[in-house]
Amino acid sequence: MTHYSALTQRFSNWGTQNPGVGDQQARLALNPTAPLHCSSSCQLNTGEGKRRINPDSTADCGARPGEQRLSVRQAALQGGRVTEAEEKKEEEEEEEEEEEADGGGWTHSRKAELRVTLTLRPHTHTAGVMASDDTLRSLMFTLSYVLMKRRRDVTSADATRRREVQRRVAHRQYFHQRHKRMIMMMIAQTSRPITELPARPTRVWSNIESTDWWERVVMREFQPSDWLEKFRMTKETFFLLCGKLKPRLNRQDTRLRPALPLEKRVAVALWRLASNVEYRTISTLFGVGRSTVCKCVRDVCHAIVLLLRPLYLRTPSEQELEDAARLFATRWGFPHCVGAVGSLHVPIIAPSSNTDNYWNSRGWLSVVTQGAVNGLGQFWDVCAGFPGSTEHSAILQNSTLWARGCDGGFLLRQPPLDFMGHPLGFLMLGDAGYPLKSWLLKGYPESSGLTAGQRAFNRRLERARSVVDQAFLRLRARWQCLLKRNDCRMDVVPTMILACCVLHNVCELHGDAFAERWEEAVRHEESPQPADEVSPAADDPQAEEVRARYCQYFLQQEAQQRALTC
Structure with a gap:
């Protein structure tokens, strides 16, 4: 007979022998899941001492004020299962008490002072609350981990999708530009002049700027005073300077476009040094880009220092x-x-x-x-x-x-x-x-x-x-x-x-x-x-x-x- 069965049988016998007792104790004996209301003679053995409880009072046995009322079975379940040795010992003690009660001839008053002894582990309620908190904490940790992993997976998937889109766009632009360059190269190679006069080669993939001012005005119509005013030197000195800088500044033509002439590169740099005007003004004047003007100034200055300094600026x-x-x-x-x-x-x-x-x-x-x-x-x-x-x-x-x-x-x-x-x-x-x-x-x-x-x-x-x-x-x-x-x-x-x-x-x-x-x-x-x-x-x-x-x-x-x- 288990601990629960012994208590049920004991309350059943006691209710039969004492019909005047209220129905609350009977319901407790017959329904262990009902709320526990102990009599004045009932005491709870918890290890800290025994405490007597009024069965008609609304206070719960072993419960704190404001907490939900618990049955004996529920209190035992919340506190944790007892071991088999403890259950067997409790059954033997209960059987001895029953035999003693039957043999001694219990009186009505003695039966009214029935003591219900519940052998529970120490601090049963506190251990149950702590177990419940640990379970809740573990559940929250698991839920947080799942949510974080889900968010990380979604973010990784979005990044992968964006990289794939960017790769496809770059791939498409590359092939588009490559196709465009091939078409323009084919047009440039297959185009032939209609007349016998040599045609000026077309620059592919670059803007065609007007070079009329340099080719016609400067090279053909500039007077000696104009050369001196604009370039701060005579025309003869200018071409002598170009000849000395040729090993450093000469460039080769490519299949896509001809190189900028050496004389024009030197003229762009001298114009900048002589007037200190903005790059965009020189760019419009000579028909070249602003970046080309900057590069010409830098290259010509470096070439002058490298090639002409040992000749014209040296220790006497x-x-x-x-x-x-x-x-x-x-x-x-x-x-x-x-x-x-x-x-x-x-x-x-x-x-x-x-x-x-x-x-x-x-x-x-x-x-x-x-x-x-x-x-x-x-x-x-x-x-x-x-x-x-x-x-x-x-x-x-x-x-x-x-x-x-x-x-x-x-x-x-x-x-x-x-x-x-x-x-x-x-x-x-x-x-x-x-x-x-x-x-x-x-x-x-x-x-x-x-x-x-x-x-x-x-x-x-x-x-x-x-x-x-x-x-x-x-x-x-x-x-x-x-x-x-x-x-x-x-x-x-x-x-x-x-x-x-x-x-x-x-x-x-x-x-x-x-x-x-x-x-x-x-x-x-x-x-x-x-x-x-x-x-x-x-x-x-x-x-x-x-x-x-x-x-x-x-x-x-x-x-x-x-x-x-x-």
Whole structure:
């Protein structure tokens, strides 16, 4: 007999012997699933102690306030199944109680105080709630995982479908373009001129721009003054330049279209360097695309620096230095001088990075170029591309001119010439932004305490050093891309400056005319050149002795001139 059957039989017997008891206890005995209402003599054995419960009360046995009422069977089921050993032990205890009750002759009052002993596991209700929570948590986790997997599958399917659509569209466009190119190639190959005159080949897959201005106007109708005004050089110098650049710029024709002529590529670049107009204006003028104009400017500048710089912008030889020293001595009365050095600020647009470094002392963006010129105003050393805030002395110390001057190099003459009773080699002239060296002289700072010899030295130095200022003036007037704000990228600007210096030497060496009206734009520029000044602490004490001997020499020269005039 199970635990449930024993309880049922016990309540049945007790109800038969006690007919006066209410029907609630009978219903409990006959229907174990009904709500449990224990009598006052009923106690629940839970392991924490026994507690007596009123059978007529509405409180549930072993239930918390506000919870649903549970039957004995339901409480046993929620708490978990008992083991077979526990059930057998309970049955034996119940049978002993029944035999004792039958043999002892129970009275009515004793039967009314029937104790119902329910042997349950400790904390039955708490364990049931925890089991229910674990089951619910596991169910929610499983449901969330299924939903997430479903969403991931749907997203993956959508992405796969989009990739497939894109692949099909790209595949279709590829075959469409390929078919179109094949048709146009067949048309171009099968087309023949109707007349015997040679027909101009048709450019396939490109826009056909008008080239009448270049082929008819420039090449046939341009006068020498037009060549000089538009390209800043004569027609002969232009074609000489094209011949020297041919190994680098020559292009081969293809079956689809002919290559852009070499002369036209050079003309596009020179037009840009001379006028600094926009790419779209040059594009319309020459009948080429804007990207073609940009590429022509870049390629021609690189070719000029690579091929013509060793020929037209190089370190002078010893004979050339002697000629330059004689020119400075006869024209400006400054012996042993072979050149002058100066700096030029070229305006630019704001670069993409390190913009603060390109603001100069005048408050506008620029890159600095250092140039050394001879007595004829031709450059023989150029160092370009430094930010506008860089000091002139710092540029000099990072140039090859500094290394050659400090080590002697080309400025050291063997044997040195005698000057005022002391040996002296060649030297150069600079402004206040450069340090005073034995091979690089600059003027005395202007003040009221200067001696007559120092003032004479300053006058002669300014006259001789004006050759570099004049060279920079002619350079910017001839190639106005250095005068106006340059909108090229920063990696192209230094190459463009070097190319302009080389072209300046080409024009000066071949005697191309220079129009004075070109200087008007330079003289009325809105952005004056910044001035720089270095600290006297950077001056060389030995150079001061050389400058003092020049002061004595210039005083003697002025005294002799006054004596001759008198």
